[in-house]
Amino acid sequence: MNRNRKIGGVSLRTIYLVIIVITLIISGLMFYQTLKMSLSFKKLTEATDNQIVLDKAGHELMDASDYLTERVQRFAATGDKRFLDEYFKEAFENNRREEAVQKMADEPSVSAALLKLKMALDDSVSLMDTEYYAMRLVCDAEEITDIPDVLTEVELSEEDAALSPKEKKDLAISILLDDEYFETKSSIRSQMQESLYVLESLTRKTENDAFSDVKHQMIVLRIIILIQILIVVGVVWITMHLGIRPILKASKRIKEDRPIQESGANEFRYLARAYNNLNEKLNEENDRLKYMSLTDALTGVRNRMALRYSYDSYYDCDVTVMFMDIDDFKTINDTCGHEEGDRILKETGRLLADAFGDRNCYRYGGDEFLVISPSQSEKVFQDNLAKALSNSPEIMRDGEVTRIEYSIGYVHSKLKDEHSLRELFREADEKMYIEKNKKKVER
16 A cells, blocks of 8 residues: 555545635625615615605695585584684694695605695685685674684675675685685695605505515525525535545445545545554554464464364365474484574475475474375375475484484374364374384384
8 A cells, every 4th residue: 555645635624614714704695685684674664654654644634624624614504613713723723734745845755746735735725715705704694703813804895794694604605615616625636636646656666666675685685595505505415425425434344344445535535544554554463463373483384373273174175184203303402402403393394385385284392293284185195295205304413414304194084073183183193103113113
């Protein structure tokens, strides 16, 4: 594994910093947009309330005009001074007409409606002169003396002043009911209706403009919310693709004792590489320790611990089990030294490994070796053994170069289980010791 190659990948930290910045910007835009919407709603509310006030003022003016007409007509018909007082209270104390005009004068946007109302008010004031004259006739007819100054200032014509009380009342009623009076009254109402229509149109336009502005703000807000949703989805996707998914894959590979794939975010790739490097070193160290635990350090062939792990590999096989012991090995150590003895052990292990394979050769203990050779006929085994013995180590003894000799015992059989293998060990070991004892007797 190349530990120095560039890691690559997108950094989650960088991504999340960018996302945080974008989220803050979006949140700021959303706050700004909601503030604008709030102002638009406030503007709409104020505009609606203002238009309601103006519309009410227009109706007040119309109602006030109708009220004055009603009071003067009822006074002329009944002569009841109460209606006279109510007329002048409305005209000079309540002043609903003037207040309505003043309210509209304070709002520049209703200048067209105000013009119509002023015209109506002017006509209404002119009409009041006619009404004053009629009321003065009634007051003279009814001999009412406690009258407002404005009526006292009205002078009746000599002809009208000479009329009888009944004729004066009839004249007053005819003045208030003739065509000219009602044409003027109709003109006033028409002007007021036009003013109200202008106000209604203005109200609808103001509301439509405000609603259009609010609708636009809502669209912008929806777009901002959609962008925020996309950001959330993007964060989830990035987290899944660059973080969670690589972790899930890594967990599975760790369970399978396989290297982690270096994918996903830069940070995870770094961790994956660190884990892989550490795991590789650990496996190398484990392999080394396992090799050391299963291998004889001196000869390089397998040891008795390795033999215990190898039992299962020989079952259901035709095997030849051989024990081999170096003859007079103690004497060699005593006379030639332990270094020479170690050399002979090493070369013996090498010979056996070359002949039967290093996985099938074991140092059983001291100068004793074990060979378990599977899938070989007895004759092939004997040929390989003869070849190995022909190359046995040489040693200088008593001034002469001689080859090392071995005591050997082997058994050929088909294995079924561990018990049968151990039985072959026993038989081969007995044969080896029989040969070793035989050599001692012959000497």
